[in-house]
Amino acid sequence: MTISLEMQREELKAELRNTCDPAERRQIAAELEMVQAEIAAIEAEQDGRISVEPPF
Template identity: 65%
Template sequence: MTTMTIALEIQIEELRAELRNADPAERRQIEAELEIALAEKLTIALAEQEGTIDAAPPF
């Protein structure tokens, strides 16, 4: 797992935690941010499978 995917996983978990405690006005914004983060995660996973990005850490 790359640093980018780890950071994305952390962001997704934070958004899910925020969503659990959100009031209705905040809920829509957090849901939208969560959808974007999940789409980014899927995009990265597909790129790693296709070999279009390197999944290995840069060191």
Template identity: 60%
Template sequence: MTTCIDEIIELLGAELRNADPAERGQIESELELALAEREVIWAEQDGRIDAEPPF
């Protein structure tokens, strides 16, 4: 699972390096979300958070 998100992060980083100013904000937002998603995945794998809903 993390390999896929890592690939997405790499692609977004490459896009960001080559983006024109009009696209930059959108790509930065997508990259920020992907980084947060990866952090959640890592936290679930490490047992720092529980992936099950509380109900």
């Protein structure tokens, strides 16, 4: 799952570099931010920094 997210991140970065339309740039930047947050959460879970188990 992480590999496809990393590929998506790289594709969004490339799109962001190549677009001139401000509205499209904002949309791509928002999508990129969501993908990066998801990758960070997965990495934190794998590193043991966060737990997916409920606290109770």
